[in-house]
Amino acid sequence: MTSPRTQHYSAVAMTLHWAMAAAIIALLAAGLWMTDAIRQPETKNVAFRVYQWHKSLGLIVLVLTFMRIGWRLANPPPPLPDGMTGFERLAAHVTHVAFYALMLAIPLAGWAMVSASPFGLPTIVFGLFEWPHIPMLAGLEDKKPYEAIFKSAHEFMAWGLLALLVLHVAAALKHHFINRDTVLARMLPGVRTRNRKIG
Amino acid sequence: MITMSIDTRMLAVPGASLRTGWWAAALLAQQISFAMCAAATTWIVVPADSQIAFSGQHAGNTFKGVFEKWDAAISFDPADLAGSKATVTVALASAKTGDQTYDKTLPTADWFDAAKGPSGVFETSAFRALGGDKFEADGTLAIRGMKAPVTLAFEFKPAGETAKLTGQAKLKRLDYGVGKGSDGDGSWVSLDIPVEISVSLKKG
Numbered sequence: 001m002t003s004p005r006t007q008h009y010s011a012v013a014m015t016l017h018w019a020m021a022a023a024i025i026a027l028l029a030a031g032l033w034m035t036d037a038i039r040q041p042e043t044k045n046v047a048f049r050v051y052q053w054h055k056s057l058g059l060i061v062l063v064l065t066f067m068r069i070g071w072r073l074a075n076p077p078p079p080l081p082d083g084m085t086g087f088e089r090l091a092a093h094v095t096h097v098a099f100y101a102l103m104l105a106i107p108l109a110g111w112a113m114v115s116a117s118p119f120g121l122p123t124i125v126f127g128l129f130e131w132p133h134i135p136m137l138a139g140l141e142d143k144k145p146y147e148a149i150f151k152s153a154h155e156f157m158a159w160g161l162l163a164l165l166v167l168h169v170a171a172a173l174k175h176h177f178i179n180r181d182t183v184l185a186r187m188l189p190g191v192r193t194r195n196r197k198i199g
Numbered sequence: 200m201i202t203m204s205i206d207t208r209m210l211a212v213p214g215a216s217l218r219t220g221w222w223a224a225a226l227l228a229q230q231i232s233f234a235m236c237a238a239a240t241t242w243i244v245v246p247a248d249s250q251i252a253f254s255g256q257h258a259g260n261t262f263k264g265v266f267e268k269w270d271a272a273i274s275f276d277p278a279d280l281a282g283s284k285a286t287v288t289v290a291l292a293s294a295k296t297g298d299q300t301y302d303k304t305l306p307t308a309d310w311f312d313a314a315k316g317p318s319g320v321f322e323t324s325a326f327r328a329l330g331g332d333k334f335e336a337d338g339t340l341a342i343r344g345m346k347a348p349v350t351l352a353f354e355f356k357p358a359g360e361t362a363k364l365t366g367q368a369k370l371k372r373l374d375y376g377v378g379k380g381s382d383g384d385g386s387w388v389s390l391d392i393p394v395e396i397s398v399s400l401k402k403g
Binding site: 041044047048052118119120121122124127 | 258259260307308380381382387
C-alpha cells in the first residue's frame with residue numbers, strides 16, 4: 001500500500017505545473033486581448049509592448065516544457081485512482097499528451113511566425129537578451145506566406161489549448177468534489193490526501 | 200582663407216577624358232582654380248560635443264535616437280556662401296535609440312540595409328542666408344542608394360576659433376525606401392522623421 005505522501009506529485013512537478021499554469025493563462029489572456037488591441041489606435045502602444053512580453057513569456061514556457069517532459073520521464077507521476085474506468089484513464093492520458101504537444105507546438109509556431117515576419121523585429125527576452133530567429137525562416141526571400149501559415153497554426157492551437165484547459169480544470173474539479181479522490185489534492189502543495197480515497 | 204581641397208568627384212570627369220589632351224588639362228586646371236577660389240573656412244567637428252539625432256513614432260510611442268558614428272567635411276563662411284560646402288557621412292548601423300528592439304531592426308535589409316550600403320551621405324548644393332545667424336542649406340541625402348533633396352535649416356554661431364551649428368531637417372523615410380516592405384503606409388512607423396543636429400566646430 002502506498003503511503004499518502006507518495007500520492008503527491010513531487011515539489012518540482014508541482015512548481016512546474018503551477019508556474020506554467022499561471023504563464024499559460026496569462027499568455028492566452030494576452031493573446032486574446034492584444035491581437036485586437038494592436039489594431040486600435042488608442043491601445044496600439046500598450047499592445048505592442050504586450051506582444052514583446054508575450055513573446056518572452058512564451059519562450060519561457062517552451063523551455064519549461066522541455067524541462068517538465070524530462071522531469072516527468074525521470075519521475076513518473078503517482079498512479080491514477082483505481083476507481084477510474086478504462087475510458088476515463090484513456091481520456092486523462094490523451095488530454096495530458098495533448099497538453100504537452102501543444103505546450104511545445106504553440107511556442108514553436110509563435111517562434112516560427114516571428115522569424116518569418118517581414119518586420120524582422122528581434123525578440124529580446126524581457127529586454128535582457130536576444131533570442132535568435134529561426135535562420136531558415138528569417139533568411140527567406142518572401143516571408144509573408146510562411147508567416148501567415150504559422151500565424152494560423154499558432155492561433156488555431158491556442159484555441160485548442162484553451163478548450164483543453166477548460167476540460168482539464170473541469171475534470172480536476174469533478175475528481176475533487178464528485179469522485180472525492182486525491183487527483184486534485186496531490187497537485188496542491190500542503191493539502192493532505194490522507195482523508196480522501198486513495199484508490 | 201584658401202585651402203587645397205579637391206573633391207575626387209571633380210577629378211573624375213576630367214580624369215576619365217584625359218585622352219582628349221589639352222581640353223582635359225585646361226578643364227582640370229579650371230577645376231583646381233575653382234576649388235581654390237571657392238573654398239570657405241574649413242571646420243572640424245568636435246565629436247564629443249556634437250550629435251545627429253532623429254525621432255519618430257512607432258505604434259503611438261515616440262522614439263528618439265542618435266547616430267553614434269558620423270563625420271563631416273565642412274567649409275563654411277557666412278560671407279562666402281557660394282564657396283561653402285558640407286558633406287556629412289553617417290554610419291547607418293550606428294543608430295541607437297536605447298531600445299534594443301529598434302536598434303537591432305534599423306540596420307536590417309528593409310530599413311537601412313546597412314550591410315549593402317553602410318553610409319548615408321548628405322551633400323550640400325547651395326546655401327541661403329535668412330538673416331542673423333540663420334541659414335538654409337539645400338542638399339541631397341542618399342540612403343540605400345536612393346537620393347532625395349533635403350533642406351537643412353540651421354543657426355551658425357561663430358565664437359573666435361570655434362562655432363556652434365544647430366539645425367533641423369524633415370526627412371521622409373520612404374524617399375529612401377526605409378521600411379517600405381514592413382510598413383509602406385506609416386501605420387506603424389511615422390513617415391516623417393525629423394532630424395536635429397547640434398555640432399561643435401573648430402577651425403581646421
